[in-house]
Amino acid sequence: MVKILWFRKNLRLQDNRVLKVFLDELQPDDEILILYIKNNNSYKYFGEKRINFLNGCLNDLENGLHQKGYNLHIFMGNSLNAFNGIIRNKSLVYADRQIEPYCIERDRKISDFLKSKGSELRLVDDTTLFDTGEVLKPDGLPYTVYTPFKNRCESLLSDRHYSEAKCDFGKTKDFKEFAPANVPKYDLKTDEGNTLKGGRTEGLELLKRFYRQGMEKYKSQRDFPGTDGTSLLSPHLHFGTVSIRECYRAALKKLNETNSKDEVRTWINELLWREFYYNITNHFPYVIDGAFKKQYDKIKWSYDKDLFRKWCEGKTGYPIVDAGMRQLNTEGRMHNRVRMITAMFLTKDLFIDWKWGEKYFAEHLIDLDFSSNNGGWQWSASTGCDAQPYFRIFNPYLQSAKFDPEGVYIKKYVPELTNVPVKYIHEPNAMSQEQQKQYGVIIGKDYPFPVVEHSKAKDRVLKEFKAV
Ligand SMILES: Cc1cc2nc3c(=O)[nH]c(=O)nc-3n(C[C@H](O)[C@H](O)[C@H](O)COP(=O)(O)OP(=O)(O)OC[C@H]3O[C@@H](n4cnc5c(N)ncnc54)[C@H](O)[C@@H]3O)c2cc1C
Incomplete structure (x- = not known):
């Protein structure tokens, strides 16, 4: 055969x-x-x-x-x-x-x-721990809220979900191989220039490193983009160079060894967020074209191309947003906390359609995964299955001060702010003319003025969401 x-x-x-x-x-x-x-x-x-x-x-x-x-x-x-x-x-x-x-x-x-x-x-x-459609509510309907989904996953998870699928190559060598001649071949090049390298060797190395140095500190460090606090495994999980079961088994092993169980459990919760968004795409495939909450397809988003371009290029005048977008443009990745900040900024501060942002991320992320990207965007735009109301709006200044307190991340990706003291790094336009000269960055010339006033964003969001 x-x-x-x-x-x-x-x-x-x-x-x-x-x-x-x-x-x-x-x-x-x-x-x-x-x-x-x-x-x-x-x-x-x-x-x-x-x-x-x-x-x-x-x-x-x-x-x-x-x-x-x-x-x-x-x-x-x-x-x-x-x-x-x-x-x-x-x-x-x-x-x-x-x-x-x-x-x-x-x-x-x-x-x-x-x-x-x-x-x-x-x-x-x-691709996931659970088989497609396996995790359902007792009434047989799909879950649309993360926490009960996660609880159900935890009660269902057993060896069957995460034991190794052993691949035995030794069984037979008596096969004949055929090679169709008339199908166009793909010209496979070596991967050059990426910060993240593809392939199992690299993926396993990351998992080992994270197992040794990261899992026990994950909950405490994961939100700080200036530290090395997450696994960086997402592109490997997407392309499957490392299996989801290997990741889960590693976390279970660590749970048995460590006293910092809460730190490890938080990482497992993130693996289950991935399962959750796969569950959403599977049961609600219309999210590919529009809002999970269908009434929000009626929202009159802005389609301001100039503002969108500034966001894409990392020239909004909000350093944490600009740092994130520049990391995405240069490295093809972005820290999760900053994904949330930049996505929330595009949808709530600029009030631009989340689908534009979703597409831009899709074109630039190495770890692009339809379900997680769509889920993350809809979460940020408040059109998704998140239980939080639409008037949750991140303040980019406060997020920046809380999660990048010393401006380490900002300075890495926005070098024109290198000499700005911590006091002003999150809001450099608050510096006086004298200070701008002193720290070598003139706002409006070397670094942009903020493209919008954050304090005004909430009124517009409330008005537009209430209208539908
Ligand atoms: C707007 C937006 C877009 C996103 N787009 C993608 C995407 O295209 N591909 C993608 O893999 N993730 C996406 N995420 C989720 C998350 O940002 C990345 O999974 C995470 O930054 C990857 O880094 P890590 O591997 O170091 O994760 P870790 O923190 O080490 O987490 C381990 C793994 O859990 C999964 N995971 C973690 N957080 C989430 C989450 N919030 N949702 C779903 N799965 C999660 C990932 O597979 C990740 O590799 C997006 C989030 C937002 C807010």
């Missing part, structure tokens, strides 16, 4: 449920093909740094497979066209289940095509 392993999100050879099923079911004389398709047809946003990261993941995967005597075929273009060029005989295609609406649509088309050839697409859950 022809057996095809289609790598998509879970780009690793260890603790991989799809790979395990594929290897376990491999029979002597099966004809096999292991492939990845760099698909132009999936989610439309794919920034350059993210492609670099993906290339790193694919290089690592390809090397790992070679060492085990297998090849990775990397094709490019529309996956339906690719399968059209691949399928000649009755085939069984194994892949990980993806829950994003555009992936479901793609898989439906592929599945229909395979059926028409007497073949089959077999999907295996591997």
Whole structure:
């Protein structure tokens, strides 16, 4: 029989449920093909740094497979066209289940095509701890609020969810490999220039480092962008170079060893936020086009291109916002606290449509994950499933003073403020003309005046949200 392993999100050879099923079911004389398709047809946003990261993941995967005597075929273009060029005989295609609406649509088309050839697409859950749709309320409906969802997860979680999927490559080497010649190949480059490197080697290193040095301090440090307080694992969790089960097992191990259990539990809660947003996308796929709370699709957001450009470029005159946007533009990542501040600033202070922000993040984040990005944006814009009311508006000055008290993060990404003393680092326009000269930054020339007055933002938000 022809057996095809289609790598998509879970780009690793260890603790991989799809790979395990594929290897376990491999029979002597099966004809096999292991492939990845760099698909132009999936989610439309794919920034350059993210492609670099993906290339790193694919290089690592390809090397790992070679060492085990297998090849990775990397094709490019529309996956339906690719399968059209691949399928000649009755085939069984194994892949990980993806829950994003555009992936479901793609898989439906592929599945229909395979059926028409007497073949089959077999999907295996591997990206989250829980299987798709597994966590439901006692009445069978999906959860829409995080805390009860998390409580339910905790009561359900068992060894079955997080035990290792052991991938046994030793079983058979008696397969024949086939290589379709007429499907366009993807030109795999090395990942150069990224601050975050793709691939399992790097992902495991981060998990080990965080296990040794970060987990026990996570709750205390996670909100301070000037410190090294989080795991940096999000792109690895997205591309699956590290499995969610490995992360959870590491956290459980640490829980058994440490007295700082609360610190570790907070990290587990973040892993469950990821599960929660996957749950939202799965049950409420319309969030791809609009507000979770549908009445908020009627909000008359602003579409001021000039203000939006200033936000994108990190030139709003609010140092913490500008630092975040510049980190995103240069490194393809942003600290979670600053994601919340910049997103809240765009939607509440500038009152610009959250979908513009979601798209900009999607185009620039290495760790772009549709569910977490959409969930984070809707949370910030108060259009999502968050229980907090819409009049929760972060004050960017207070957030900055609380979470970057010494201005370490600001100074790293907004170098024109390097010599500004801590007293003014969060609001440099409060300096007198004399002080501006003394500290080498003239507001309006070297660094912008604030593009809006924060104190006026709340009135507008209240008015517009109340109107719908
Ligand atoms: C507006 C906005 C957009 C976001 N876009 C994305 C995105 O595209 N991709 C993405 O992975 N995360 C996104 N997040 C969530 C969060 O900011 C990142 O997961 C986090 O910054 C990644 O850093 P880390 O790996 O060091 O996380 P850690 O703090 O070490 O957390 C561990 C893991 O838990 C998960 N996680 C943590 N916080 C969240 C959260 N709030 N929501 C969902 N999962 C979480 C991530 O997988 C993360 O790697 C977004 C948040 C906001 C407010």
